Amino acid sequence: MMKKIHILLALLILTNLGGYAQEKPDRLVTKANEKYEEYSFKPAIDIFKKVLDKGYSSADLLKKLGNSYYYNADYEDAANTYKRLVDEYPDDVTPEYYFRYAQSLKTIEEYEASNEVMAKFTESTSDDLRASTYKEERDYLAEIKKNSGRYNVAPFQYNSPYSDFAPTFYKEGLLFSSDRDTGNFARYRHTWNSKDFLDLYKVNADSASNNLVVKLGDHVNTRLHESTTATNEEGTVLYFTRNNFKEGKYIKDEKGIIRLKIFRASLNDEGVWGDIEELPFNSDDYSVAHPALSPDGKTLYFASDMPGTLGESDIFRVAIKEDGSFGKPENLGNAINTEARETFPYVTKENILYFSSDGHPGLGGLDIFATKIEDDQVQGKVLNVGEPVNGRYDDFTFIFDEATKKGYFASNRSEGQGADDIYSFIETKPLVLDCQQRVSGTVRDKISNEVLVGATVKVIDEDNNEVMSAITDSEGKYSLLLDCDQGNFVRALTEGYIPAEEYLGKSDGSPKTVDFFLERNTVSAGFGDDLAKLLQLSTIYFDFDKYNIRKDSEIEVEKVIAAMEKYPSLKIKVNSHTDSRGKDAYNLWLSQKRAESTVNYMIQKGISPDRLQSEGYGETKLINRCANGVKCSDKEHQLNRRSEFIILE
Template sequence: MIKKIQIVIVLFLLGATTHGYGQEKPDRLVTKANEKYEEYSFRPAIDIYEKVLQRGYASADLLKKLGNAYYFNADYSKAASTYEKLVNDYKEETSPEYYFRYAQTLKTLQQYDKSNEVMSQFLEATGEDVRASTFNQERNYLNEIKKNSGRFNVAPFRYNSPYSDFAPTFYKEGLIFSSDRDTGNFARYRHTWNSKDFLDLYKVNADSISNNLVVKLGDHVNTRLHESTSATTKDASVLYFTRNNYKEGKYVKDGKGIVRLKVYRATKNDEGLWSNIESLPFNSDDYSVAHPALSPDEKTLYFASDMPGTLGESDIFKVSINGDGTFGIPINLGSTINTEARETFPFVTSEEVLYFSSDGHPGLGGLDIFATKISENKWDGIVMNVGEPVNGRMDDFTFIFNEDTREGYFASNRSEGLGADDIYSFVETKPLVLDCRQPINGIVRDKISNEVLVGATVKVIDENNTEILSAITDQDGKYELLVDCNQGNFIRASTEGYIPAEEYLGKSDGNPKTIDFYLERNTVSAGFGDDLAKLLQLSTIYFDFDKYNIRKDSEIEVEKVIAAMEKYPSLKIKVNSHTDSRGKDSYNLWLSQKRAESTINYMIKKGIAKERLQSEGYGETKLLNNCDDGVKCTEEQHQFNRRSEFIITE
């Protein structure tokens, strides 16, 4: 599309198609074609470039401009073949942008595998590009689009014409839309972007006097230049619309001779006529501002522009509407929504869902329609393609939607339409899930001992370092959370005596995710005389009765001490071993010393330096319970005293 819709982003110029190039030299023809191209008069430029190619003359610059002229006129088949010749024959002179446009044209031709190959080349050439990084993250985007498809019943708008009809806007009980039907203009007023007539605003079924007929909005709004994309307040008293830069009956050109686009505001007078038409203060003669849309409370105006600060060919901006009718400073909606390509035609629903068209986000070809949840100061949620049949391989744009009735309209230049661009009505049968919640679960453990940590805190912290929610691990060390997957979050686990750990969780499709945490002891809090066994939450190092060799079950715990000493090379410990009260005191003292020595010998064999280890046996002198001589105790109670401790010495 873009045909008529290239009012999408840019810039229009009046002019007449030039003929009679047959006898001129190729260099002079190219100069004329370039002049037309720079004026955005693409149709005359195409005619000349084609004649030059027929004579056997080609260059990288010519192919770039011819491919672009086809591209901006939605002749994607010819654009693809031109870009293909460019990247094959003039690779060294081809910038990454042409790989992107080549990939886009291949999508419209449904050559998705080849398009992905070209996008991979684009990715290699410019990894910093938002479109490249998005493609890299969403290589299976066709599967994601398929998930969102089949949610609409679509039908042609009954008032379409053989011309260009698009940009529907809710107005009273009907619509306002843009069309080049019945303009009454002479040929000299034809727009040389695509050699079509200029656009006017029409209304249909808006009030009883219209009698369901399509009528022009009125001469106060419509002029001999383009009037397009509009938005009205709910009470239909204020109209915002797009028009060529026009002042005191004359169009205004910039320094390059281009007539830019501006957004105008009109109010209804007592006779019901649009009056007080004024250009908005952030318009400019040097860049375009177009395609207005109002927020649900009508206090914010959204629009598309290529003003300074734009990331791509056109971006979506917003600006506050003050109570006295003045405006704030325009704000770019940022790189989550805007790419280095075209983002345009915004529309905001009553539930603050922003719909817009883009050829920078992964789509099916040309301009696709996307949706994202926004709020007053937040517009970084997941951007989703609304899927088929609203989106197709050609250009789809000017989407509007009533969330109460689940009905709406959009425009497209798909081949089955009646005119160059056609309006389609739709009913949404299944809502698009944008309020995304992702289940997160996991277990928090000690990194050395692998023991579960009961009562640990797991927090969700957003990218502004604000805590969103938290959970406490249960007796099994488990936690569960439900996070907003429209934004990036940090999942952070912490508990007393441990160094907190966290993992970044980016925006996602909402599929469940398991994140286990392994926390390290905060060794700064451990010092001389502390029991490393307690710090590591080790199970007791037990010995069999009258034995001093390390049991198999205790080897695991000693290995955890070894791991800690390997991690902290300056750590030195003393192994204290103990016995129960049974047997002679002297024997128990000897046995406990053997148990301590057995433990450090095991550790030395595992690679711990002898100089870092000490040992001492205490026999039955430090019992942990009342199982003293003569006291009747169970075997389990006695075993509780047959133990080793690991005391930090430095």
Template sequence: MLKRIGLFFILFVFLVPKGWSQEKLVAKANEKYDEYSFSPAIDIYSRVLKKGYVSADLLKKLGNAYYFNADYMEAAETYKRLVDNYPDEVSAEYYFRYAQTLKTLGDYGHSNAIMAKFTEATTDDIRAKAYKSEKEYLEDIRKNSGRYNLENFEYNSPYSEFAPSFYKKGLIFSSDRDTGNLARYRHTWNSKDFLDLYKVNADSTSMNFVAKLGKGVNTRLHESTSITTKDGEILYFTRNNFKEGKYIKDDKGIIRLKIFKATLVDGVWGDVEELPFNSDKYSVAHPALSPDERTLYFASDMPGSLGASDIFRVSINEDGSFGTPENLGNNINTEVRETFPFVTENEILYLSSDGHPGLGGLDVFGTKVADGKFDNPVVNVGAPINSSMDDFTFILDDVSQKGYFASNRPEGQGADDIYAFTQTTPLIVDCNQTITGTVRDKISNEPLVGATIKVIDESNEEIYATITDSQGNYKLSIDCNQGNFVRALMEGFVPEEDYLSKSDGKPQIVDFYLERDTVNAGFGDDLAKLLQLSTIYFDFNKYNIRKDSEIEVEKVIVAMEKYPSLKIKVNSHTDSRGEDAYNLWLSQKRAESTVNYMIAKGIAKSRLTSEGFGETKLVNKCRNGVACSNAAHELNRRSEFIIIQ
């Protein structure tokens, strides 16, 4: 099946003569295996095994040949024999492939146990770092499952159909249904016919029946995945390395994959040219376009790849030239296969992977790639799109919510089948951004405890609320795939909010400085209390402002500077010690001292008055004749700032 997966490299098959020794047979099988001719290699390895010849190397190659041909049951049995009989010769990669084959058989418990061995055998592998218990990853997949209604695709055949792409009002897809039965037209990966591109319901000439694209596109080797521009004038497609009627091999004898571009001229695809970043040394395949058609996504094993195939992108310039390919990085790509990209109008990149946690084989995943960022979560789209087998070439129209994908699940009609679907609810592609901050009084800079923080979406719906802690701090998480308003509210203050546009999800600090609601602050209110100031205290028997109180008086000055019409009366008080008349004089001196300090700082004298009340307005029971501590008496030696206008 891997001919559809993308990095398959094709050679022609030669029959193995009879009568060779087992060693010669194994050598011949190894030769076929090294040429990626897996079908004849499997035949030879199987014959040798039946005769009792076995080794760790033979089991590794036979297991891999089954694995890359999507014969997962035979692959699982072969890997089990390898792991049981040659544990000292099993590397981490074989544990991973064995675990994958067990998933395709529905044996998730055993698969999870083998994955645990895989994580023990490697430390830096992306797959090991993403490893979760069976319960955890299946629960994550379950959350996104059940959002698609599958429908019949009436153009499937007993052969392979896959790689659907939107074209006008219909589709282009790849199939091996009509390439002939002669051996020279079959490849040795899995002994199937070569692939061509077909169209259906795309125009009046192909309405209601399947038609091949012209000879300008199709050749006697593989043509597979494709994408067209929205106007239907340019076609990008995948083809084996083929030039001037001949296939081109690399130095290992492998026919690599390349992306070609064709232009529609008078209804015929012509002017076929290969893209400049193709190579005879590595494969470039499976094109997809960004919504603005200025970026081409593709799969490749070019230098810099993390695994067997990675997802790359390259810019398309105004003049039609191309930039330098860029790997999407290790958040999206793993050490194995990431392939078949597709990008929706909402900038969700869908791809198939067997490196991210899935149900088995290749699964379809989605991740948000808005603003050129590739560090958002990669989410498994769940069942019924994904199954225990290979699920791939997923496409979706965001407007109609209809789409297509291919799978080799056993209930299909052919080796691979296309399935139509309708998406009932959008994919949950989480982009959680952590927002932290502090809410403070704008005048006093004091933290506001118990202030309410609300998150409001662009539809003005409240979606989350929290309150500040004892330090005035808050912490929350928002969906950074959309714009959000973060609003701070506190009784007695004017609410304030900040708009956060969709982002790359990096943590952000948003502090709020709330202004007092002066409309509700009026005659007779103590400004010190409104500003949540510490009490202005005086030392015993003194009327000069203490250093620790200067800070608080400065905050009153700031408020008066901000509100020029504000007038204040400073009321000062003493404790009960001393003669009543003396205390009245002392409190008046304290009030005047406070006013003089404020005048010296620039506040107009006309805005300030003062009055001393002596010991007539005590705040506690420390009156004459009552024994009190020094700290209790200090509470009465204070100044107040009363609003008089």
């Protein structure tokens, strides 16, 4: 990216290099330092090179020369200069120079060398967000590759041999910034990169006629820079970036730098932008630039190096009140901002924040990244959007319409027509911002293997906050979507059971099955409790007038056996009951034989006889009105034909 749109723009200054070759190195260095401090990088480069040609070198000179190349996106010369700095003055290399050296190498596709330098960067600093991010994402190239190939990119048909960038959706077309036809004389060129100043243009993006490229009026455009815009949905309010300019004069800070400010204009009935006002949180001491509006128009995002900035420039936001006034600017925090450059925000209708950064792992220079904004918080992971939108040069001012899947961005890639070019694209596959993992399974009783209907399955994050929950259905099944970019605890619980839990770490999003087998809370079971109820046993059936256990009832007795094997101190008494039909004495005898038959079955399965007792009660303990002589249905009588497994100890 031509650094005319960097968060700090160059001081306007005339430069005559004609006499430099005759001057002494120390005088040249003094002049070069003056230009450098004024952000006049192009003249500074010319002077520093002359000094080096005279055989004079120092760590400070190489730092400033490398930075001058770096800020003008001349990454090959920047890498060569930083290499010389590292080789010749290793004791004077601070972490920031390792970082810029690594970024420069990455831009010229020397990735292995870049990784080696980044390793030195991480060793030399312990509290830098870029270092911690690099350690966590050492396979960032694989991650970028996974996100690549989702766009069909083509050059914008209205590009010029000059600099064109900062597209913004405007009615049926676009606004953009360009220095194609400023009408300025050389005295209005700035010395950051010796290019003309920028003005704002509008175009019908789908037209085949270049005649529809129109410069906005003089109320907006001045003899200094105007760039990066944002408009409300109706296209009647315009936010734009401009040099600090007042009453026809540019304003410098105490260092002589012309800062950037955001201005707001309204479209009047004649179709002219008027009522231009600068925003109240602008300052003569720092820059505020690159506006972007939230979908509802109630929040303005922007880039700034104001106090509270983490790096060279950060992304901020500020509330727009109903009366048009503003709240207090808020830094978006270290989930987005690093110690490097975060800039050029754009928010889509689905609240996806796109921005450019050279602090997050990328392919070189500024890359475009995306993250989800939800409930005023950054919800998703910050992801590199991948190739071919991103490349080894600077990629920036990205805009996108989810409805049409169309968008635009700018880049200074070498195959472009001008210094910076706008590119159109169509998204063919969406970027998955929230890595989600489908976790499903069943919740069952550990002893009986019965499904537990209505059990709760919760997701607890690593900070012990409940994220979500689900209830098991009629088949004991549940299904949840987890954030696979973080670790989570999945916990199953239901009344009367001891909760069970499994930890799931970060994953690649592959589906996972987690079945839970819950143990009953035996603390609540004691003397006299019916194990059949605790285990939710089905009715144990016997054939008519017989007392041997039927095959279809064996499974229910096996559940009791499993419980007794699980708890060796458990002792039970098997009680058998009949309904009131038949003679009382016979029912008493039959129930006793059935109770004994159940105990014998359990003994044959290995349960010690001294842990078992049995007793038949016949029809003496009916649980409903169906006594002798009372007319009842078969279903009512069946309730009395039951077996109990009473806990004795």
